[in-house]
Amino acid sequence: MNTIEAVPNISDGSRADILNAAAVAVREVPGLSLLDISSDPSHNRTVLTLVGPGPALLQGLLALYDVAVEAIDLRQHRGEHPRIGAVDVVPFVPLDETSMGDCIKLAETLGQAVATRYNIPVFLYGDAARRDDRRALEHVRRGQFESLEERMSLADGSPDYGPASPHPTAGASAIGARQPLIAFNVNLDTEDLDVARQIARAVRERDGGLPHVKALGIRLEHLGLVQVSMNLTDHTRTPLYRVFARVEREAARHGVAVVESEVVGLMPADALVTTAAHTLRLRRFTADQMFEMRLAQLNHRDPSRPGGVT
Amino acid sequence: MNTIEAVPNISDGSRADILNAAAVAVREVPGLSLLDISSDPSHNRTVLTLVGPGPALLQGLLALYDVAVEAIDLRQHRGEHPRIGAVDVVPFVPLDETSMGDCIKLAETLGQAVATRYNIPVFLYGDAARRDDRRALEHVRRGQFESLEERMSLADGSPDYGPASPHPTAGASAIGARQPLIAFNVNLDTEDLDVARQIARAVRERDGGLPHVKALGIRLEHLGLVQVSMNLTDHTRTPLYRVFARVEREAARHGVAVVESEVVGLMPADALVTTAAHTLRLRRFTADQMFEMRLAQLNHRDPSRPGGVT
Numbered sequence: 187m188n189t190i191e192a193v194p195n196i197s198d199g200s201r202a203d204i205l206n207a208a209a210v211a212v213r214e215v216p217g218l219s220l221l222d223i224s225s226d227p228s229h230n231r232t233v234l235t236l237v238g239p240g241p242a243l244l245q246g247l248l249a250l251y252d253v254a255v256e257a258i259d260l261r262q263h264r265g266e267h268p269r270i271g272a273v274d275v276v277p278f279v280p281l282d283e284t285s286m287g288d289c290i291k292l293a294e295t296l297g298q299a300v301a302t303r304y305n306i307p308v309f310l311y312g313d314a315a316r317r318d319d320r321r322a323l324e325h326v327r328r329g330q331f332e333s334l335e336e337r338m339s340l341a342d343g344s345p346d347y348g349p350a351s352p353h354p355t356a357g358a359s360a361i362g363a364r365q366p367l368i369a370f371n372v373n374l375d376t377e378d379l380d381v382a383r384q385i386a387r388a389v390r391e392r393d394g395g396l397p398h399v400k401a402l403g404i405r406l407e408h409l410g411l412v413q414v415s416m417n418l419t420d421h422t423r424t425p426l427y428r429v430f431a432r433v434e435r436e437a438a439r440h441g442v443a444v445v446e447s448e449v450v451g452l453m454p455a456d457a458l459v460t461t462a463a464h465t466l467r468l469r470r471f472t473a474d475q476m477f478e479m480r481l482a483q484l485n486h487r488d489p490s491r492p493g494g495v496t
Numbered sequence: 497m498n499t500i501e502a503v504p505n506i507s508d509g510s511r512a513d514i515l516n517a518a519a520v521a522v523r524e525v526p527g528l529s530l531l532d533i534s535s536d537p538s539h540n541r542t543v544l545t546l547v548g549p550g551p552a553l554l555q556g557l558l559a560l561y562d563v564a565v566e567a568i569d570l571r572q573h574r575g576e577h578p579r580i581g582a583v584d585v586v587p588f589v590p591l592d593e594t595s596m597g598d599c600i601k602l603a604e605t606l607g608q609a610v611a612t613r614y615n616i617p618v619f620l621y622g623d624a625a626r627r628d629d630r631r632a633l634e635h636v637r638r639g640q641f642e643s644l645e646e647r648m649s650l651a652d653g654s655p656d657y658g659p660a661s662p663h664p665t666a667g668a669s670a671i672g673a674r675q676p677l678i679a680f681n682v683n684l685d686t687e688d689l690d691v692a693r694q695i696a697r698a699v700r701e702r703d704g705g706l707p708h709v710k711a712l713g714i715r716l717e718h719l720g721l722v723q724v725s726m727n728l729t730d731h732t733r734t735p736l737y738r739v740f741a742r743v744e745r746e747a748a749r750h751g752v753a754v755v756e757s758e759v760v761g762l763m764p765a766d767a768l769v770t771t772a773a774h775t776l777r778l779r780r781f782t783a784d785q786m787f788e789m790r791l792a793q794l795n796h797r798d799p800s801r802p803g804g805v806t
Contacts, residue, residue, distance in 0.1 A: 191787075219791075221787070222790065366787070426776060427775055427776065430777070445777075446777050446778070447776050447777050448779055448780060449778065449781055449785060451785070452790055453786065453787060454786070454787050455787065455788045458768055459768065461772040461776060462736075462768045462772050464775070465737055465740070465771055465774070466736060466771060467740070467755075467757050468756070468757050468758065469757070469758055470758060471758070473788065475759060475761070475762050475763065476768060476783075476789075477531070479789055480762055481529075484531065
């Protein structure tokens with residue numbers, strides 16, 4: 187079985203009926219597993235982690251579109267996180283046994299289906315992008331839903347699939363393929379959004395900061411704090427601990443303390459091992475030296491053989 | 497199925513034929529899983545991690561005794577780690593679905609069998625101890641194999657099972673029950689064993705150091721270094737990062753650098769999460785937010801249901 191991961195983000199982070207309906211819709215698909223569902227009310231956004239073979243993923247994602255397109259109206263949507271659509275972004279991520287090529291094909295197939303079925307314009311991004319200026323999601327999403335109609339009317343504004351202007355309520359979707367990423371946020375003990383924005387600029391790659399880091403300053407109304415909201419697109423090269431230390435140092439320059447950090451959704455076990463290994467100067471430790479991992483892998487690999495051995 | 501863990505330690509850390517025979521012997525037992533086997537040549541010791549239901553564990557452990565008693569002669573044994581027997585120590589550890597009482601019963605059953613079958617004296621230790629002075633393994637092992645005959649001849653020297661004097665080549669065994677522990681070693685950039693011993697005294701509970709920490713100074717001939725070799729008997733109360741920081745600080749007082757640390761065998765996933773959470777000030781992160789763990793658990797929990805959901 188060629189298992190692939192998909193991490194759709196939908197533009198609602200608090201309405202339980204919609205989020206339950208979304209979970210039920212994907213759970214009903216045979217062969218598809220919903221590994222995680224994480225919502226944030228300030229971001230007003232929910233991230234689902236799905237794994238399964240390509241056909242099951244496509245079926246589940248279309249079921250998710252059914253729910254989100256029906257329930258979410260971008261004209262009414264308020265949230266701190268950038269977004270252009272009801273189903274804002276759908277990345278496919280290769281797992282051990284799949285290639286990036288498989289993920290790109292799935293992105294194309296889903297993109298065509300979404301355009302046809304819902305009349306929603308689709309932009310291919312990441313490794314599935316057909317134009318260099320659509321590789322980076324932040325470029326595709328620039329100006330957000332509110333500027334979408336205007337940007338699509340420009341010479342280079344045509345989507346890869348679907349109509350030449352946004353869906354009135356569901357906007358557009360960015361569908362693509364990428365390596366795994368870590369959604370890592372650091373909350374700061376201030377309400378000054380400008381501090382978070384300055385720190386975001388200092389740490390992100392595009393402004394000369396750390397490689398493989400994207401960052402935004404965001405206000406968390408419900409906590410009375412601001413946040414540096416980041417994507418780490420290659421944690422093996424720019425590890426979590428280095429990103430955290432950099433944010434903490436930049437915050438200190440503003441006289442601001444770090445309250446806490448959070449990982450949204452799931453992250454690769456290796457990222458945790460790398461962090462602990464850094465702190466403990468730990469050598470030769472691998473993720474499968476975690477007791478529970480070894481035990482789960484044993485059952486996973488060879489459930490039919492009770493005397494199985496790693 | 498009542499799954500229990502056993503972590504037998506045998507007194508050989510380098511002879512491949514013996515270690516292979518030991519692994520083969522336990523692997524042949526239906527229902528028993530060998531999760532890990534870790535050897536250290538300086539310690540001259542091998543730690544096996546087994547999981548399975550009680551009867552399979554007993555069968556596998558007796559098969560391990562068959563190999564070790566035949567192959568290991570304590571009169572010839574040299575190694576830095578304290579030991580009293582060919583199968584030096586066998587702790588049973590409760591997992592989620594088992595109680596400490598189950599583990600104590602297994603220790604008693606194995607102890608009787610070992611005494612009867614091999615004529616080896618057995619000391620019950622840890623939570624299976626019948627005398628307070630045998631709860632701590634370091635007390636049971638005091639003076640090691642070389643002092644065993646003399647210590648057993650004292651008024652309070654009788655074993656819990658078996659003969660009144662050591663087996664001539666296989667010594668004695670400590671068999672018991674305990675909570676999970678982490679075997680955590682820190683290597684120091686010096687050949688001065690006295691430094692490692694002083695640091696061990698400074699960090700271990702019994703000399704006024706950190707709670708739930710046992711520590712010894714050990715020479716690692718093959719690396720030209722010394723080591724603070726520790727057992728963390730409750731990492732939820734005394735976390736790894738605190739132990740490491742304390743060793744590092746004590747070493748600095750001697751002008752000695754820490755080279756690296758290592759975890760022998762397996763450790764609970766939570767210990768890694770706690771360490772990373774400390775470094776990153778990470779909140780609300782649990783071990784099952786590791787992608788691979790979630791995936792493996794999904795397959796483990798419900799292999800028959802492809803649409804299963806966490």
